[in-house]
Amino acid sequence: MSDANRKITRREALKTALAGSALAATGLLGAGMPGSAGAAVATPAAARDDQALLEDIADILLPTTPASPGAKAAGVGAMMMLMLADCESPETQQRVATGLQELRAACRERGGGFASLPVAERERLLMELDGAARKVGDKHWFNSVRALALQTYFNSEVGLTRALRYIPVPGRYDGCVPLEPGQPAWA
Template sequence: MNRREAIAKVAWIMGGAVIGAELFLSTGCSSSQNSNDGLFNADQVRLLEEIAETILPETTTPGARAAGVGAFIALMVKDCYAREDQAVFTKGLSTLENKFKEQYGQSFMSSDQAKRTNFLTALDREQKEFSRVKKPDEPNHYFSMMKQLTLLGFFTSEVGATQALRYLPVPGKFDGCIPYKKGDRAWAL
C-alpha cells in the first residue's frame, strides 16, 4: 500500500465516522429521564418517587424526592438490570402496591407517612429474612433493589452529595486522621 492509498482509506474511514455520528444524532437517538420504553409508566415512576421519599425523607436535609430518585430508579432498572431482574422489580412494585391496599384499604400514594413507614419497615424485615435464606442462584428481593437504588440515586446526586454529605469541591491535602465526632456527616467523594 502506498501513501496515497493509505490517506484515501483513512479519509474514507473518518468520513464514515463523521457521517455515522451525524446520522445517529439526527435520528433522535437520545436518552431522557422521562423515557422508559414502556417498562414504567408515569404513575409507577411517581410511586417509586414516594417509596424513595419514605426511605429517605426530607428532614434538615432534602429527601429523595428533591434528588429526583424515582426517575433515576426507573432509568437504572431499564438500562442496567437484566431482563430477569427487571421482571422481579416490576412484579415487586405491583406486589408492594397490592399488599399495601390489602393491609390499609388504600393505595400507597394516598396514605399518610406513618402507614408508609410502618409498611416499608415490615417489608424491609421481610427482605432481610429472604436475603438470609436465599440460594445464590435466586434473584434478590425487589425491596432490596429499591433500597439500594434509592441510596445510590440520592447520594450520587448533587443534592445528596452537597447537602446531605459534607462536600469539599476542591479538596486540599490528604489527611488520613481526621477527628470524628458522633453525628458528623460522612464525606462525599
Template sequence: MNRREAIQRVSILMGGLISAPAMAGIMGEKTNLGPSLNVTAEQEAFLAEVADIIIPTTDTPGAKAAGTEKFIVRVMRDCYKKEDQEKFYAGLAKLDADSKAKFGKSFVGLDTAQKNEMLKQTTVDNKEFFLRMKELTVTGYFTSEIGATKALEYLPIPGRFEGCVPLKPGQKAWAI
C-alpha cells in the same frame, strides 16, 4: 480521579457492597442492550414515594427532592435485564396491592405511619424487592448533588491529602 471512579474503587475495596448493575448505573454505562419495560408516570411517582420513605426529608432534603426515582428508572432500564425489571416492578405492584388490601388505599394515598408500616411488612413479605429498592435509593441519593452536598460534606476541589482528620461533634461524613 473523578467522583465516579472514586465510588467504584471504594466499592471494590469494600467487597462490592454495591451490585454490578447499580455500579454500572453510577458510572453512566448501559449494560442492558436488550428490550426494556416502559415505565409509566404513575410508576415513577410511586417510586418517588417509596424512596422518600426510605430517605425522608429531615433537616436535609429527602430522596424525592433529590430525584432518586429518575435514577432508579434509568438504572433499571439501562443496567438490568428485562426479567429483572419485570420482577422489580412486580414487587412495586405487590406493595400497592398489599396497601389496598390492608388499608383500602393505594400506597401513595397512605399517611407516613401507614407507609412505614407497609415498608416494614415488605422487608419480610418481599425482601428481594425491598433490598433492591433500598440499594438503588441509597445509591441514587448519595450520588446526587443534593445527597453529596446537603447530606454529606463535599469539597469540589480538595486541598492536600490528610489521612487522619478528626471529625468535630455533629459533623457530617465526607462525600467522595
C-alpha cells in the same frame, strides 16, 4: 430572540437528555415495536406510576430532615427508572415490577395508594418489606429498590452537597480524620 435561535443552558440540555434517556429506558419511545424493550411496557402511564411509586418509597427511606432535603426533593424517581432499565438484569427488572404490583395491592387493602397512606403506615409497610427482604436475601425486589434509592440519592446534587459534606477541592489529603458526633460523612 426567537425560540429557534435561543441558546440552551447546560442544565436544560441535561434535563432534556435525562428525560429522553428515561423515556427510552422505560420503553416509551419504542413501545409496541416488535423486538423492542418497550413491548413489555404496558403504557406510558404505567411507567409514570412506577416512577412515582419508586420516588415515594425512596422518600420514606430518605426523608427530608432539618439538615438535608429528602429523596423526593432530589428527584430520584427518573434516575431510579433509568438505572433499573439500563443497569439491572431482566430478572431484577421483572422482580421489581412484580414487587411494585404487590405493594400496590397491599396498599389497596390498607385503604388506598402508597402516597395516600399516612406516613406511619408507609413506614410500617416498608419495615415489613425490609424484614421479608432480609429473610430472602438478594433475590427480594425491595433490596434492589433500596440500593437504587441510596445510589441515586447520594449521587444527586442534593445528596452530595446537602446530605454529605462536600468540598470540591479539599486541599491536602488526610487519610484518617475523626468525625464529630452528628457530623455527616464526606462526599
